[in-house]
Amino acid sequence: MDLNAPIAIKVRGICNHFGDQVIHDGVDLDVRNGEILGVVGGSGTGKSVLMRTIIGLQRPSAGEIEIFGEPMTDEENEAQLDLRRRWGVMFQGGALFSTLTVAENVQVPLREFYPNLGQKLLDEIAAYKVVMAGLPANAAAKYPSELSGGMRKRAGLARALALDPRLLFLDEPTAGLDPISAAGFDALTKDLSKSLGLTVFLITHDLDTLHATCDRVAVLADHKVVAVGTIPELLATDHPWIQAYFNGPRGRAAQSAVDRHMAKGA
Amino acid sequence: MALMASKAEFTEDQGAKGTALRVTGRLTLSNLGDLPQRLDAFDGPIGQIDISAVERVDTVGAWILHQFSGRTGAQIVGASDEAKRLVALVSQADADVRVRPEPVNPVVRVVTEVGDATMIALRTLLGLVAFFGAILIASWDIIRNPRRLRINAIVHRFELVGVKALGIIGLMSFLIGIVIAQQGAVQLQQFGAEALTVNLVGRITTRELGVLMTAIMVAGRSGSAFAAQIGTMKLTEEIDAMRTIGVSPIEALVIPRMMAAVIMMPLLGFYATLVSIFGGGLFCWVSLEIPPITFVQRLQEVIPLTDLWVGLIKAPVFGAIIALSGCFQGMQVEGNAEEVGLRTTSAVVQAIFLVIVLDAFFAVFFSQIGWI
Numbered sequence: 001m002d003l004n005a006p007i008a009i010k011v012r013g014i015c016n017h018f019g020d021q022v023i024h025d026g027v028d029l030d031v032r033n034g035e036i037l038g039v040v041g042g043s044g045t046g047k048s049v050l051m052r053t054i055i056g057l058q059r060p061s062a063g064e065i066e067i068f069g070e071p072m073t074d075e076e077n078e079a080q081l082d083l084r085r086r087w088g089v090m091f092q093g094g095a096l097f098s099t100l101t102v103a104e105n106v107q108v109p110l111r112e113f114y115p116n117l118g119q120k121l122l123d124e125i126a127a128y129k130v131v132m133a134g135l136p137a138n139a140a141a142k143y144p145s146e147l148s149g150g151m152r153k154r155a156g157l158a159r160a161l162a163l164d165p166r167l168l169f170l171d172e173p174t175a176g177l178d179p180i181s182a183a184g185f186d187a188l189t190k191d192l193s194k195s196l197g198l199t200v201f202l203i204t205h206d207l208d209t210l211h212a213t214c215d216r217v218a219v220l221a222d223h224k225v226v227a228v229g230t231i232p233e234l235l236a237t238d239h240p241w242i243q244a245y246f247n248g249p250r251g252r253a254a255q256s257a258v259d260r261h262m263a264k265g266a
Numbered sequence: 267m268a269l270m271a272s273k274a275e276f277t278e279d280q281g282a283k284g285t286a287l288r289v290t291g292r293l294t295l296s297n298l299g300d301l302p303q304r305l306d307a308f309d310g311p312i313g314q315i316d317i318s319a320v321e322r323v324d325t326v327g328a329w330i331l332h333q334f335s336g337r338t339g340a341q342i343v344g345a346s347d348e349a350k351r352l353v354a355l356v357s358q359a360d361a362d363v364r365v366r367p368e369p370v371n372p373v374v375r376v377v378t379e380v381g382d383a384t385m386i387a388l389r390t391l392l393g394l395v396a397f398f399g400a401i402l403i404a405s406w407d408i409i410r411n412p413r414r415l416r417i418n419a420i421v422h423r424f425e426l427v428g429v430k431a432l433g434i435i436g437l438m439s440f441l442i443g444i445v446i447a448q449q450g451a452v453q454l455q456q457f458g459a460e461a462l463t464v465n466l467v468g469r470i471t472t473r474e475l476g477v478l479m480t481a482i483m484v485a486g487r488s489g490s491a492f493a494a495q496i497g498t499m500k501l502t503e504e505i506d507a508m509r510t511i512g513v514s515p516i517e518a519l520v521i522p523r524m525m526a527a528v529i530m531m532p533l534l535g536f537y538a539t540l541v542s543i544f545g546g547g548l549f550c551w552v553s554l555e556i557p558p559i560t561f562v563q564r565l566q567e568v569i570p571l572t573d574l575w576v577g578l579i580k581a582p583v584f585g586a587i588i589a590l591s592g593c594f595q596g597m598q599v600e601g602n603a604e605e606v607g608l609r610t611t612s613a614v615v616q617a618i619f620l621v622i623v624l625d626a627f628f629a630v631f632f633s634q635i636g637w638i
């Protein structure tokens with residue numbers, strides 16, 4: 001990974017609380033251009049809240065966020081709108097619009113931002129995005145209720161990629177998928193990020209996903225980011241949660257799977 | 267600014283290898299302009315398409331190049347590594363995709379929809395009868411074994427269905443009483459018979475409107491809540507969990523709601539009647555100068571006791587209908603959260619419809635037995 005790559009997302013001193021409950025207390029985080037950053041943390045440590053804060057769905061009580069060097073504000077001006085079309089978000093359940101077909105879902109952001117695109121081109125774009133997200137060709141005309149959970153996530157990914165974003169947010173992409181689909185999704189994430197030059201902010205619990213796709217991993221604990229680095233770097237820290245996470249039985253299993261894979265490849 | 271960035275453009279060159287297109291600017295979604303339409307309209311033999319002067323390409327730009335070269339057979343030259351990679355990526359994703367569902371013949375569709383609607387209506391009716399049967403069986407079990415009656419749940423429902431509705435039902439009935447008195451007085455004054463406003467207010471609220479309006483309000487307030495609560499529990503598999511533990515959902519969820527509605531409806535209906543009469547009386551006092559004591563005396567003279575029975579006999583039946591359709595629709599929820607909303611709506615519509623149909627039957631019935 002290029003250590004001097006420019007910073008795509010710069011988070012400084014973010015604080016969030018719901019009532020008396022403190023979620024974030026001074027979160028600092030840098031996401032470099034072109035990397036896949038995994039964000040891990042126990043349940044309730046505010047991974048999704050951090051993502052929602054970065055994309056402006058949740059207003060932090062303190063702190064600043066810069067995306068591609070431009071500060072995020074609440075203003076509804078041209079610059080903020082321009083910023084907004086540079087990222088795509090895939091929510092946990094796909095969050096597809098249930099009254100629209102998959103293809104129409106993909107076309108929603110396109111129509112919203114580029115009302116002058118012709119219907120033919122819109123259809124073509126929707127078609128290749130759907131295929132690119134790994135869906136079968138006949139899925140484009142289906143409604144979300146006709147899709148399986150894994151296909152819904154892929155459709156959500158297709159919609160997130162609709163505007164050719166430079167930045168992709170994935171919220172637990174492999175949660176609830178069977179291991180084979182999960183591995184398929186990991187490979188897809190990695191392929192797309194490489195071929196499209198995407199920066200990916202990936203929230204996950206899945207140790208296999210971390211090992212398979214992420215360039216670096218950020219650990220949320222004690223209301224802040226306690227460590228950021230590659231998995232070997234994190235293993236070298238002595239934070240109790242990190243040790244328990246990566247050196248627990250599941251962490252070891254995921255690690256040994258990677259080792260076996262490497263040995264076979266060598 | 268995206269708008270200031272260089273727009274995608276193309277020019278024609280006549281070269282040695284036939285016509286060549288030179289594309290310049292940014293071949294990205296935000297800078298396309300009318301390029302796709304113009305390229306689509308472009309006809310004639312093209313040797314190559316030169317993109318060496320293109321500043322940036324995204325997948326949409328790559329797709330347009332891929333489509334154009336596929337259609338005209340032009341060769342893409344001068345592509346940067348990134349552009350080559352993206353064109354390769356989109357050409358991999360170029361599949362025969364049907365974007366829209368198969369169109370259906372409108373005649374066939376109308377016939378199918380009518381058929382579906384009929385089947386759904388019949389199935390709902392059948393389901394409703396079956397559900398009513400299940401409730402009767404569960405009630406019989408409880409009668410034989412009264413300790414299984416869930417007193418706490420029932421009392422809790424009493425509060426939600428009855429006590430908490432007092433405010434809104436009171437306000438509604440009060441206003442309805444005033445409206446009836448006011449509208450009635452205007453018409454009756456034409457005959458100099460405004461004193462008959464007392465008869466109008468007293469009889470229409472005791473016989474019909476007190477209970478009917480209460481039933482509509484309870485259907486909107488509690489019938490919908492029953493459907494939404496039970497529907498959500500169905501979605502979160504709470505009802506399945508109950509069944510596996512050996513608790514009958516009919517006994518634990520439906521019977522308490524049913525009893526609450528059946529017992530609360532007459533009380534609420536009576537209360538609504540009183541408040542309406544109070545509102546009407548207030549109007550008569552203020553506007554027609556009928557003093558309250560005269561108003562009450564006249565009420566006693568004109569309202570036969572059977573009017574009160576007509577209202578109070580209907581009320582528990584309406585309550586049962588409301589609880590039945592609310593709980594039934596709730597139990598029909600399957601699949602997704604959208605269904606909860608749909609079923610809640612159907613519960614209210616079904617309840618109000620059935621209440622009004624039954625009310626018509628009751629009206630004829632009571633007239634026939636001489637309770638006029």
